[in-house]
Amino acid sequence: MVLSISSRRLMKELKEIETKGTPPGIQLLKADDMETWIFLISVLGDETVYKGETFALKLKFEPGYPIDYPQVTFLSDDQYQPPLHPHVYSNGHICASILGSEWSPVLTALSICITIQSMLASCKKKERPPGNDRYVRSAPLNPKLTRWAYEDDTV
Amino acid sequence: MNTNHPLLASLADEPPPFPDSHPQLQRLDRSVLCTICKEIFRAPVTVTCGHTFCSECIRSSLSVMTDKKCPLCHATITEGSIRRNRAMEEVTEAWETARDSLITLSQPVAGPSRRRPPPEPNSKSSSSTSANLKRPRRSDESRSQSPNKISKKSTDHVDHVVSSDSEEEEQVQEISENDEGECPLCSARMAIASIPMHIERGCPPVSKKKSAPGNQKADWRKVFSMAGSTKEKNVSMKRITSPNYHLATPTDLRNILNEYSLPTVGDKPALEARVRQWIILFNSNLDTEHPKSLSALRAKLNAEEISKKRDKERGRDEAVENLKTTEGFAEHVRNSGAEFERLRKEIMERDAKRAKAAKGLEASSAIEVD
Ligand SMILES: [Zn+2]
Ligand SMILES: [Zn+2]
Numbered sequence: 001m002v003l004s005i006s007s008r009r010l011m012k013e014l015k016e017i018e019t020k021g022t023p024p025g026i027q028l029l030k031a032d033d034m035e036t037w038i039f040l041i042s043v044l045g046d047e048t049v050y051k052g053e054t055f056a057l058k059l060k061f062e063p064g065y066p067i068d069y070p071q072v073t074f075l076s077d078d079q080y081q082p083p084l085h086p087h088v089y090s091n092g093h094i095c096a097s098i099l100g101s102e103w104s105p106v107l108t109a110l111s112i113c114i115t116i117q118s119m120l121a122s123c124k125k126k127e128r129p130p131g132n133d134r135y136v137r138s139a140p141l142n143p144k145l146t147r148w149a150y151e152d153d154t155v
Numbered sequence: 156m157n158t159n160h161p162l163l164a165s166l167a168d169e170p171p172p173f174p175d176s177h178p179q180l181q182r183l184d185r186s187v188l189c190t191i192c193k194e195i196f197r198a199p200v201t202v203t204c205g206h207t208f209c210s211e212c213i214r215s216s217l218s219v220m221t222d223k224k225c226p227l228c229h230a231t232i233t234e235g236s237i238r239r240n241r242a243m244e245e246v247t248e249a250w251e252t253a254r255d256s257l258i259t260l261s262q263p264v265a266g267p268s269r270r271r272p273p274p275e276p277n278s279k280s281s282s283s284t285s286a287n288l289k290r291p292r293r294s295d296e297s298r299s300q301s302p303n304k305i306s307k308k309s310t311d312h313v314d315h316v317v318s319s320d321s322e323e324e325e326q327v328q329e330i331s332e333n334d335e336g337e338c339p340l341c342s343a344r345m346a347i348a349s350i351p352m353h354i355e356r357g358c359p360p361v362s363k364k365k366s367a368p369g370n371q372k373a374d375w376r377k378v379f380s381m382a383g384s385t386k387e388k389n390v391s392m393k394r395i396t397s398p399n400y401h402l403a404t405p406t407d408l409r410n411i412l413n414e415y416s417l418p419t420v421g422d423k424p425a426l427e428a429r430v431r432q433w434i435i436l437f438n439s440n441l442d443t444e445h446p447k448s449l450s451a452l453r454a455k456l457n458a459e460e461i462s463k464k465r466d467k468e469r470g471r472d473e474a475v476e477n478l479k480t481t482e483g484f485a486e487h488v489r490n491s492g493a494e495f496e497r498l499r500k501e502i503m504e505r506d507a508k509r510a511k512a513a514k515g516l517e518a519s520s521a522i523e524v525d
């Protein structure tokens with residue numbers, strides 16, 4: 001098999017995860033190939049509005065990774081539901097600037113998970129983004145095809 | 156998690172890390188890694204803020220950024236500010252040479268045997284970490300040959316590429332031609348002696364795989380066969396200045412490609428993508444003491460094009476799925492603009508062709524398997 005730059009990079013990340021483990025509240029659920037990885041994410045502590053909830057974050061890598069950012073969505077199926085969050089649409093799409101204009105190729109799968117985890121941790125009120133229904137009706141499957149407008153720089 | 160993930164088998168030939176008893180060596184080991192590719196610096200360059208990356212890594216990153224910023228500190232940078240970092244390249248090479256002996260010295264017990272047959276491609280053995288102490292040579296390591304090749308062929312501006320001083324001794328490799336090695340471009344394993352020919356042929360996959368159809372492939376083959384048999388035409392080893400892609404006509408782009416003996420098939424977007432990628436590869440190849448041969452660069456460009464193409468096809472299938480499942484098609488087009496419209500047309504055309512050609516035969520491939 002041809003090992004592209006992205007595959008090599010992902011294998012290094014995987015190796016790092018296997019040797020050093022993942023931060024608390026983040027767990028690698030599935031990485032059967034170099035294309036789609038799924039992490040389980042929960043917010044630890046008593047302060048959070050997501051106490052006791054676990055979400056599944058799907059990362060889909062393309063050959064341009066890490067120059068190009070992966071498709072990142074929350075799973076929405078029988079087992080997992082996207083978190084109720086002002087930046088998370090009910091189809092699992094996430095409006096976060098690092099998954100768009102603020103992406104940097106030095107970021108990794110884990111750093112994406114950590115960012116998303118802290119985005120959840122800082123949430124005070126569980127609610128869907130304004131215009132959720134309208135967006136979800138017409139949204140492309142690939143969140144990268146959406147032109148996001150970031151409301152603030154904190155996410 | 157299990158520590159022997161099957162996917163990691165291909166990393167088995169990675170050098171072992173330094174033990175935790177030597178954090179200072181672990182730190183040194185990390186400091187020669189590019190933060191973008193996480194591999195040891197290759198053709199290191201420094202940008203305005205002082206951060207260092209592989210030339211190709213930072214050039215590729217800048218090429219896709221609308222807002223050009225340092226990936227590490229977000230300082231505004233430009234491609235023009237990229238400077239070759241000769242000191243870092245020297246340090247990187249010195250470290251690679253010293254690493255083996257330092258690993259041995261840092262082991263609590265007597266060092267493991269240095270020579271062992273290369274691990275089986277699919278071996279999950281955990282012992283593999285202790286086997287090969289040698290850091291695998293990386294995709295740029297046809298080192299000893301390429302500088303000569305280039306200095307012979309280029310008449311002007313040689314100083315950009317090869318330092319004429321020969322006092323720097325080439326590192327003698329401990330492996331012989333009969334040993335198995337990794338292709339520096341595609342990482343396939345084969346006898347070291349057969350690697351140059353394999354590269355010359357554009358890294359054909361070891362296992363038979365369905366390859367990209369169309370003239371594209373034939374054209375690339377022509378490029379490689381030509382590069383192998385006839386003399387390289389006189390290519391100027393000067394940094395290429397990017398054309399104005401808005402104004403450039405397909406003919407302008409083909410002229411550039413012709414100048415470097417590259418395929419000229421494809422529509423304007425394809426030509427533009429090829430020129431862009433070639434400029435990244437070519438210019439970063441000038442940022443090192445050990446430039447690759449032009450044919451190796453072409454092989455790399457080819458490999459990247461194939462991989463992108465494969466991905467694009469996958470993307471299309473996904474888009475097909477998308478059109479089926481979402482209602483707001485009109486809004487969709489408005490959101491994603493002309494690019495999406497073009498994609499849609501391609502899909503429609505392709506599907507029409509498919510329907511004509513093989514009824515139901517290919518239907519399964521239109522659905523993305525998750
Ligand atoms: Zn790099
Ligand atoms: Zn910087």
Ligand SMILES: [Zn+2]
Nearest residue numbers: 239240241242
């Ligand atoms: Zn100087």
